[in-house]
Every structure is written in C-alpha cells, then in structure tokens.
Amino acid sequence: MARQQFEDRFRDSLEQREIKPSTGSWEQLAGRLDASEKKPTPIFWWIGIAATIVGGILIYSLVFTFNSNINSPGMVNAPSEEVFQEKGEGEQEKIMIASEELVEEIVESTNKPSEEKMVQSKTQITKVAAPSQSFIASAETKEVEEEKSLTPVETKTPEELRFRSKLEEVIAEVSANENKDATDAEIDALLYNAAGEISLEQNRDYLTGSIDAGDLLFDVEMELEQSFREKVFDLLKEGYSKARTAVANRSY
C-alpha cells in the first residue's frame, strides 16, 4: 500500500508542530530522576548488612544450643518420667524412673493416717550405669511395703498406675528375697526387668495410640525445633548469598 499524498501533507504539518509543556514539568522530571538515583545503593548495602547480622546470630544460637544439648544428661535415649502425686491426706509420692543408663531414684514418703501427720520416710533404690554399684535402703522398705497397700486415691494417668504397680512388684520381690538373703545381683536383675517391662509397655502404648499426648507433643516440638533451625539457617544463607550477588552485579 503506497503512501497517499494527503498523508505526506499531514506528516509535514504535524512534524513542524511543537507544543510547549506546562511550567514545572522539568522540575517534576528532575524529581523522578533524583528519586530513581537514590534508591539502589542503600537498599542493597542494608540488605547485605542485615543478612550478615542475622546469619551470625543464628549460627551462634545454633552452635550454642547444640553444645548445651550435648552436655545435658537427661535426654539421650529413653524419656524420663517424673510423676508427682499429691493425696488428700498429705501423703506424697515422688517417683522418678529413668532409662537403664541413668540414675534411678524412687523416693517415697508415707504418712500414718492415725496420727494425721506428714511422716516422710525415704526408700531409695539407686542404680547407676555399672550394675555392680546398686544398693537398697532395706530398713525402711518394710514400712513402705505396708503402706503400699493403700490404693491411690487420685491417680492422674494410667502411666502413674503402671509405675506404681511395677514399684510394688519390685519391692515385693525384694522383700521376699530379703528373707532368703538375696544378693545384689538378683536385686539388680529385678530392677532391670522392671525397667525393661516399663519400656516395652511404653512402646506398646505408642503403637496402640494410648500414649500421653503431652509427651508426644514434647517430642515433636524437640524434633521440629531442630529442623526449624536448620530451615531458617538455610534460608538465611540463601538470602545472604543472593544479596551478595546482587550487590556484586549491580550496574549503577
């Protein structure tokens, strides 16, 4: 399609035309140019500095937390159970059963209901990592055994009942063995068996879904805390390297 003659006349007329811009148009343009020139530099530098500071804080917290977790003795293999039971008569029982590698302490205090007083007598069955170093305070176990016949009035969870029953069994067996002059090795074996049974029951509860929700939540939170730290650390590392690349590649 060839150009028409009238189009040439249109073009010539319009090319000669000039329209004067409004006053202040240059100032408006200069302001936009100033704003565009100020933007790039500070932002990239500040992003880099902020990423460096945050990354350093995260690294320090991760390293510090990791070291503190290593030094903590109580959370290595099996969960430790602490059961605190408070009864209406003032009788208190504090039972702590840990894994085989940890110190096991069973503290029991009893109260004579006839006197309506809080009488605490401690029965300690303590076992450390080396099986040869176990000992039992024998004189007071008989008294504990008598009081053991009291049924718990306000057991909070089924696990408390389980630990209590296991304790009763062990104490009963120990008492029976005492009459027959039981050796330390036999007592150790009883303790081992009781701890193993408790661990098995915990695993069964886990598989059957009857474990305490609070314990599960605690375990999950510990796992999440580790993986969340790792994720945050990875994200910050990635963001820092991107900011560093952007600073290096900026062309203005």
Add this chain to the structure above:
Amino acid sequence: MKVIPLYNNESKLIARAAGGKREAQQLLYERFSGKMLSVCRIYVKDLHHAEEVMLTGFFKVFTHLKDFKHEGSFEGWIRKIMVRESISFLRGKKELEFREEAIEDPNESFNSIQEDIDAEHIQQLIDSLPEGYKVVFVMYAIEGYKHHEIAQILKITSGTSKSQLFKARRMLQEKLRMQKSTDYGTTTV
C-alpha cells in the same frame, strides 16, 4: 544568576547527560520537549495525559541514555521511545482494539483530498478515528513505520495492520468530504 554553558556539540551534551549531569539533561529536555509533546499528543487525546506520557518517555530516555549507540539521530531515538510510551498508555487504558476486516479494494486511492489543512484540523480528524485505526494510521502515515514493524509493535498481523490503515483512510476521506460540503453551505445526500 546561574550561568548554564551552552553545548553546541550534541554528542558532548548527550555524554554529559548520560553521566547524570542535570544541566545537560535539562538542556536536552528543553530542546526536544516541544516536539515530543506534539508526538505524544497525536496518539493521546488529552493534553494533560499526553504530557505525562512525554515525561515518562524522557525519564526512560535519561535513565537509558547509555544505550544510545549514535547509529541514527538522537531525535529519532527519543521519538521511538515516545511512540512506545504512547502505545503503552493506550494499552493501559484498554482502548486499543483491532478487528480483522477484509479490505475491499486495497489499492483504492484517497488522493481526492487536495486542500491544505492546518495541524490542528488534522489533529481533530485523527482524534475522531477509533483508537485502533488511529494508531496504525499515525504509525504508518506520520511516523513512517512499515506494516511488519507495526504488526510487531502492536502484536497484530500485517494483514490487520493493512486493513486498519485502509479503514482509517476511508474514514478520514469521508470526514473531509463531509466537512468540505458543509463549508460550502450545502450537504450532500
């Protein structure tokens, strides 16, 4: 009173403007803003919007001045930027529509328009065209783009570009004829 040195050599002026010198940029702006506003006004009906488009165009000129290769005229380079900005503005307002229409006689001549006509009158005629016809007509007839270049910029086919131009020419011819008959005091039936 601030004395602004005059740079007769346009290349030096462009180089200083590319280096961010506001005085040089202002001189270039004052030298070309009148023509560029006229270019934007051809595409954009409203003068205020046309000035905004022109300022946006100059913003891109000065921020990308280092990309000017000195291969053609500086004015031509700025003018291309203004045309693109004007088309972007019209696209943003969603006023550009192109319809595929068959051309009855592609070689039809419109050279019956003989009288001289001033720029304002021409602008009024162009403003009366639909946006799609107007943009293609202006790009072809005023700016000198080829149909394949128009098709690439507007993202249409060459055939659509030709049909739009044909329709624009016919409409302009019709309007001029009506105006001519009105000027004579008679109306054609």
